[in-house]
Amino acid sequence: MNNTAREAILGSIRSHLAASAPYDDQHELLVHHEHPVILSKISLVELFKQNVESVNAHCIITTDVTDALRQIIADLKARRIAISDDANVERWLRLTDLEIEKLGVVPDAQDIFRFDVGITTAQAAIAETGTLVLDSAHERHRLVSLVPPVHIAIVAASRIRETLSDALTLLQNTREISPTVTFITGPSRTADIELTLAIGVHGPQELYVIVNEST
């Protein structure tokens, strides 16, 4: 059955395109010419921070990730913490010496709803938009970065790219493309009720980005 539908649709595409041929020469197609774009001259880290903050997220630039983590978690009084399977995340968290009531490493779909904070790293970031790039082949991030009300993400300063285009190139150059790549720009938001901005509808209400300058 499915083969019939496939052949019918492809056949319809071909015959309709053929029918269009006599008219096509009269319609000029748009031709694109590249024009170079000059972006801002301030440092990538600064530009990234500015743009992260412009979308209602927090940004901390530091050489001491443990200290930044300790501060954020203590301020939030968070006790139940979910983390991704990136080995550094667990190491940094242990070093904070904070009292943790419940620690979940990549909790499953049933368990994930019971945490106050989710911590992941990001494999890259985009300065011009304040975006984090999370790659499932490197780190199991999907639920930890999405379900808890607070998401803390740690990204190495050296992994910040200037443009969206640079980040896409980076993704494609790393061997086979991963099953899931997630771009995150700020906390979850909606304006579906009278166009009034509400932060934290389905995803995190708060996003903290720690830029690690020691790497």
Place this chain on the structure above:
Amino acid sequence: MNHLSSETFRENAKAALADAHLRGALKNATTLFGERRKQAAASLPNWEDLRTQARAIKDEVLLHLDRYLEEFVRNAESRGAKIHWARDAAEANSIICTLATGRGARVVVKSKSMTTEETHLNTALEAAGMQVVETDLGEYIIQLAEETPSHIIAPAIHKTRRQIADLFTAELGMVPTEDVAQLTSTARVTLRDRFAAADVGISGVNFGVAETGTIVIVENEGNIRLTTSLPRMHIALMGIEKVIPRFSDTDVFLKLLPRSGTGQRLTTYQSFITGIKRRATDEGPEELHIVLLDNGRSRMLAHPVTRQSLACIRCGACLNACPVYQQIGGHAYGSVYPGPIGAVITPQLMGIEKTSQLPYASSLCGACREVCPVKIDIPRLLLHLRGEITPRKGSLGERLAFKLWARVMMSPTLYKMSAVAGRLVQRIVPLSRAWTSGRDLRPIEARSFHDLWTNE
């Protein structure tokens, strides 16, 4: 409640014009979205370049759609996705219902998808015994209210917070409040429970990358990520025109789509999903099904003018810019796709017979063409479609009037005389009621251009 038909467009529009609340809401929404779009476009030095580039990419795809679709299918399948082909809405719904029932699904969560609105998927799933939950906040509100979307990207802009508060109080047992944060949080809590119970997640697709078999979905709320991450089965319904050739092409479209839609540089989340998980320990669904939908799209390839309709990326910018949409909103169009783009897509999808009023729902001012991120010449499409409508034989009076008009316009003397006569007559008789019932007729100036030219 408001399931209107395209056949009664004129009456629908008249009713909408009389609804003061609706017009206020529309004015706020279209002005705000329009302003934000303008600022976002101005913030990029190469906006015009990007539009040209996006259109060139779309043209390239559409001229070789069979080839790019086959490439997309090959690459998605090689990474574990299952592909299904659906000639029309009924076939798509039947495929999706069979997949969901096969999973023993009782609860289905959905993220916002205009394509599933087009196929009326919810009705089909409910008939098959499933509970279908819309998870986008706006879609959730109108699902509870048993209404239909009135805007492509803001489905519930026609509802006030008061109405939404009443709805949540009645349907969800919420403690009455009109605080938007509270309303949002009520939806969050209620829907989390549904996400946890869902067996199947259904989404749309913004872009399908031929080169890698990747589907790209953009959003702000996080409900798409939940829909595509939590349930064991993910079904994505994708119009065949959503293919783009290369992974790097997502760059130009991700720059144009959010800026044109909401004025954001990027929406909060973009999910790039390529096949299924590779290792058993990975997160995410065990099955990914991509349903490719034709439903009248391949027909549009048959002429370069109509083919443009398939370049649309559903940003909603033309709705906000359109002086007709600004006054009457989405429901009056009586179709899933409203506004200028709806007026050209709907007749092509559903046939011109029942939708013949829609190509006239425009003053051909060209505002839609100006804002379209992929440079679709909507006015030209509207004219093309008007040309396909069987000409109606005018009444005797109408025919005589046009004959007379033709005579007058061909003779300078008669023309001058008629202008003089017109100035006199307009003081006594209200002219052409059919025209003036919906708009103002400007009075004829006391002195003609000719007159001014010769005397100064």
